[in-house]
Amino acid sequence: MSEPINVRDLVPGSSVVLPDGAVAEIVTNPGDGMWLFARYLTSPRDPTLVGQEEMVFAPDVVALGRPAAD
Numbered sequence: 001m002s003e004p005i006n007v008r009d010l011v012p013g014s015s016v017v018l019p020d021g022a023v024a025e026i027v028t029n030p031g032d033g034m035w036l037f038a039r040y041l042t043s044p045r046d047p048t049l050v051g052q053e054e055m056v057f058a059p060d061v062v063a064l065g066r067p068a069a070d
Contacts, residue, residue, distance in 0.1 A: 005061050005063070005064065006033075007029070007033060007034075007036060007058040007061055008029070008031055008033050010026050010029050010036065010061075011026065011029065012026050012027060012028060012029065013025065013026065014026045014064070014065075015041065015064065015065030016036070016038065016056070016061045016062075016063070016064060016065050017061070017062050017063040017064070017065045018056065018060055018061070018062065019060055019062055020043070020044065020045045021042075021044045021045070022040055022041075022042055022043040022044065022045065022049070023040075023041045023042045023065040024038035024039060024040050024041060024054075024056060024065070025038060025039050025041050025065075026038050027039050027053055033058060034057065034058050035055050035056065035057060035058065036055070036056045036058065036061070037053060037054075037055055037056075038053065038054060038055075038056045039051065039052065039053045039054075040052050040053075040054070041065075
């Protein structure tokens with residue numbers, strides 16, 4: 001079992017992996033522990049989502065993705 005992810009700690013620029021294998025970059029974190037605003041970086045299920053912004057429900061974050069670029 002993997003470590004739990006505290007979505008409140010995620011800052012803009014952080015990347016997360018979603019259940020379908022998509023990777024999204026955090027755009028805004030309201031800090032409520034339930035929602036993140038993110039932009040798709042990859043989307044194996046639907047490539048048309050790349051570049052789109054969407055609200056992500058915290059339980060849908062399955063892993064941390066690529067680290068943010070410095």
